[in-house]
Amino acid sequence: MNRSADERCGTCAYFIKDRAAIEAAIPNLTIIGSAYASVAGSDGLCRHHDEIRPARDACSAYRRMDDTTR
Amino acid sequence: MSVIAPRRMESEPNTLTTEDWCAVAVGLLLVVAGAIAFRCGLSLDVLAVVPRPWSGYADLLAQVGGDLPRYGTLAATLLILFTASAVALGLRPLRFAAGFVVLMLLAILTLAIGAWPPVQRIALEPLLIALLLGMVLGNAIRLPVWIKESLRAELYIKTGIVLLGATLPLPLMRLAGPVAIIQASVVSIVTFLTIFGVARFLEVDRRLAALLAAGGSVCGVSAVIAVAGAVRAKREHVSIATITTVAWSLVMIVLLPLLARAWYLPAGPAGAWIGASEFADAPGFAAVQVYNGLLRSGTLAGTPDQTVWAYTLVKVIGRDTWIGLWAAVLSFQAVLRWEKTEGYATDLSQAWRRFPKFILGFVAASIVVAWTDDTANLAAFNAVVRPRLTDPLDGLRNLMFTFSFVSIGASIRLRSMLPVGADAFVAFASGVVVNLVLGFLLSAVVFQGYWIGIAR
Numbered sequence: 300m301n302r303s304a305d306e307r308c309g310t311c312a313y314f315i316k317d318r319a320a321i322e323a324a325i326p327n328l329t330i331i332g333s334a335y336a337s338v339a340g341s342d343g344l345c346r347h348h349d350e351i352r353p354a355r356d357a358c359s360a361y362r363r364m365d366d367t368t369r
Numbered sequence: 370m371s372v373i374a375p376r377r378m379e380s381e382p383n384t385l386t387t388e389d390w391c392a393v394a395v396g397l398l399l400v401v402a403g404a405i406a407f408r409c410g411l412s413l414d415v416l417a418v419v420p421r422p423w424s425g426y427a428d429l430l431a432q433v434g435g436d437l438p439r440y441g442t443l444a445a446t447l448l449i450l451f452t453a454s455a456v457a458l459g460l461r462p463l464r465f466a467a468g469f470v471v472l473m474l475l476a477i478l479t480l481a482i483g484a485w486p487p488v489q490r491i492a493l494e495p496l497l498i499a500l501l502l503g504m505v506l507g508n509a510i511r512l513p514v515w516i517k518e519s520l521r522a523e524l525y526i527k528t529g530i531v532l533l534g535a536t537l538p539l540p541l542m543r544l545a546g547p548v549a550i551i552q553a554s555v556v557s558i559v560t561f562l563t564i565f566g567v568a569r570f571l572e573v574d575r576r577l578a579a580l581l582a583a584g585g586s587v588c589g590v591s592a593v594i595a596v597a598g599a600v601r602a603k604r605e606h607v608s609i610a611t612i613t614t615v616a617w618s619l620v621m622i623v624l625l626p627l628l629a630r631a632w633y634l635p636a637g638p639a640g641a642w643i644g645a646s647e648f649a650d651a652p653g654f655a656a657v658q659v660y661n662g663l664l665r666s667g668t669l670a671g672t673p674d675q676t677v678w679a680y681t682l683v684k685v686i687g688r689d690t691w692i693g694l695w696a697a698v699l700s701f702q703a704v705l706r707w708e709k710t711e712g713y714a715t716d717l718s719q720a721w722r723r724f725p726k727f728i729l730g731f732v733a734a735s736i737v738v739a740w741t742d743d744t745a746n747l748a749a750f751n752a753v754v755r756p757r758l759t760d761p762l763d764g765l766r767n768l769m770f771t772f773s774f775v776s777i778g779a780s781i782r783l784r785s786m787l788p789v790g791a792d793a794f795v796a797f798a799s800g801v802v803v804n805l806v807l808g809f810l811l812s813a814v815v816f817q818g819y820w821i822g823i824a825r
Binding site for chain 1: 387388389390458459460520521522523524526589590591592593594595597598599601602603604605607608611612614615618649651652692693696719722723724725726727777780781782785786
């Protein structure tokens with residue numbers, strides 16, 4: 300199955316890509332780490348799965364940003 | 370399962386606005402400014418101002434008062450450079466600037482305490498003072514949000530490492546680099562497999578096992594962050610691996626130098642051992658400084674430069690460069706073997722995307738200084754280049770590390786450093802033991818002669 304680029308995690312309503320919000324969501328991450336580092340790549344926090352995921356992933360729980368039905 | 374063909378997305382962050390590139394920009398600006406000043410017969414000495422040993426408050430106040438114009442120049446320069454970085458990163462610039470002023474005052478206070486002779490006599494290094502001062506402030510009072518905005522330990526440590534490149538001779542990097550890479554690679558692979566194997570034996574979730582293994586074998590929390598997305602780790606996995614890595618890193622700051630002293634390890638092997646066995650860059654550098662404090666007491670052989678160079682070669686050149694590769698390998702493992710789930714994406718290009726770019730700045734800084742240095746021998750270097758170019762950059766580097774350690778201390782919440790689970794602890798501890806033993810054998814036995822002879 301193929302998904303279009305606009306249905307990947309990076310554009311999903313569940314996906315937190317704001318780096319400040321990621322740091323706030325993971326206790327102690329900033330002591331000697333940073334969500335602003337190159338090593339973080341395009342990763343974000345999926346609120347649906349409570350997982351760190353690359354923005355290029357996709358899944359069946361995809362939810363558009365403007366989706367207010369759930 | 371379908372693996373999505375990777376394609377650049379508009380939602381991906383601009384890779385040029387990462388902390389690494391900001392550190393490269395700030396660090397290289399300072400190095401290039403120093404090189405240009407040197408070529409013009411000038412020096413960045415005006416920026417390399419730190420409290421000197423003082424005998425009483427009146428003495429200290431007179432000293433700081435006399436240097437006030439230099440402190441003002443230093444503060445204005447760093448405030449502009451780091452606030453510009455904050456803007457690039459999307460932080461709130463006014464909050465950051467206000468917090469950074471406080472951070473700078475705390476760093477100067479730290480260095481003043483460190484320059485007090487009674488403190489120097491007990492070899493209490495300024496970085497440890499910075500850590501303790503930050504911890505006391507961060508845990509005793511509720512820090513305002515605007516101060517927290519400036520507590521970017523990684524930004525400062527990466528800038529410090531770029532500046533460190535200016536004091537690491539380029540020929541040394543070329544000559545010692547391969548040995549450092551071999552040593553670091555052996556330690557990384559064996560430690561990774563040990564932690565991962567023990568964790569899986571203890572039935573720890575394989576994603577958490579991968580995070581613990583990366584944190585213990587590559588470069589601490591940065592590796593945890595790099596691998597978290599690659600293996601689709603749960604948020605709690607990242608928390609557990611982070612706390613475990615931070616706790617062990619802090620323990621190693623004291624343990625490694627004390628063991629090195631107990632076994633009379635000379636500076637070069639000690640630096641290589643710390644580089645092979647510490648988990649993160651910042652704590653590793655603190656351990657090096659603690660060892661160098663002991664070195665100055667006169668019972669150990671070698672020079673502080675040798676400790677720093679050997680540490681940097683093994684840790685930065687040898688181990689940090691592994692991050693992207695580990696992330697790519699684990700990503701393929703996760704996508705093709707562990708989670709045969711629809712929609713997971715992976716590709717080899719992440720080895721570059723996750724590569725810690727500040728290492729490029731570190732190498733570039735060494736090249737800039739090599740290009741600037743036109744002296745024919747060591748004596749000429751020590752007489753001309755050292756005081757006018759590398760010593761001022763060395764002073765700025767120490768200041769960056771001090772910023773970093775105040776930030777680290779102030780970010781630690783002792784109440785949140787709760788036990789993380791016996792299995793994760795045991796798995797990581799097994800890696801610590803392997804790391805220590807293997808690192809010692811390679812640094813102090815196999816490559817001993819090599820690291821002892823490390824020199825400009």
